[in-house]
């Protein structure tokens with residue numbers, strides 16, 4: 001029993017628990033030995049599987065939920081008949097299925113989210129096609145306007161698909177740590193350059209400082225530029241028209257969490273800020289504080305999810321702090337050299 005690396009117990013021919021290994025004791029507690037299984041085990045799905053194993057002499061699968069501190073753990077329980085010298089017995093082994101179940105749930109959520117995000121523009125497109133074929137058939141002015149909206153919706157679907165693809169590409173090589181040294185200051189400058197039109201349209205000034213501090217970091221240039229672009233784009237979009245967005249780079253001799261020297265890049269805006277209740281979920285796919293507004297601005301809610309994965313691939317970390325009414329700061333820490 002002790003050699004079985006999973007929680008395990010044996011029920012003898014009398015229905016008493018005759019053996020429990022250490023892992024099993026951790027789940028069921030110490031008082032199990034010698035008690036009848038029907039009084040010691042209170043979980044109906046497991047009891048049912050044991051009953052049926054005893055009645056039929058064949059293997060059955062059951063389930064068990066247990067708590068490890070605040071964490072709920074779900075086990076699959078495999079019950080097998082055993083032929084012991086004292087008579088027919090049952091061996092029960094438990095397998096932790098929590099991670100598998102959680103992964104399955106996340107996958108289902110994700111598919112539901114993607115479908116929902118794509119359905120909204122698709123429904124709009126179908127509606128306008130119908131109108132163009134019917135009521136607005138001969139109305140040149142309406143046609144022009146509807147085609148404009150339709151183009152916007154189609155572009156939105158296109159953006160969602162592109163973002164999803166780029167997310168899955170980052171995930172694919174997440175285990176491969178980039179090694180080529182990159183010039184961070186140059187990457188940041190070109191991200192700022194590419195967002196200049198958006199910033200000008202919003203009358204936002206971008207102020208970059210600390211270029212001399214940002215030494216070379218091992219990284220993937222395209223991905224790092226995407227991180228900067230996504231953070232800056234948010235700062236411009238949500239930072240409020242007419243305000244200043246600052247990008248500051250600095251060297252850190254030793255970052256406690258990264259356990260070594262790091263470069264920190266801070267993107268700070270002076271916008272409306274983010275309520276702290278949203279902060280832990282901000283990097284989830286499709287998570288938006290105000291989804292209606294974000295959608296209106298063409299947002300897909302994938303920008304920060306991409307940022308998080310890219311930083312993860314670079315073995316760095318992302319920190320967010322924000323004060324309602326004062327602005328937000330997104331800090332990227334990357335291991336240096």
Ligand SMILES: Nc1ncnc2c1ncn2[C@@H]1O[C@H](COP(=O)(O)OP(=O)(O)OP(=O)(O)O)[C@@H](O)[C@H]1O
Nearest residue numbers: 234235238288289290294299300301302303304328
């Ligand atoms: N600087 C910021 N200030 C205030 N809120 C922000 C800021 N950055 C992000 N947010 C909030 O976090 C949400 C998620 O951001 P994210 O970049 O992932 O998605 P998005 O900007 O809505 O869409 P996308 O970036 O895919 O176009 C945003 O919808 C917004 O509500």
Ligand SMILES: [Mg+2]
Nearest residue numbers: 230234303304
């Ligand atoms: Mg964004």
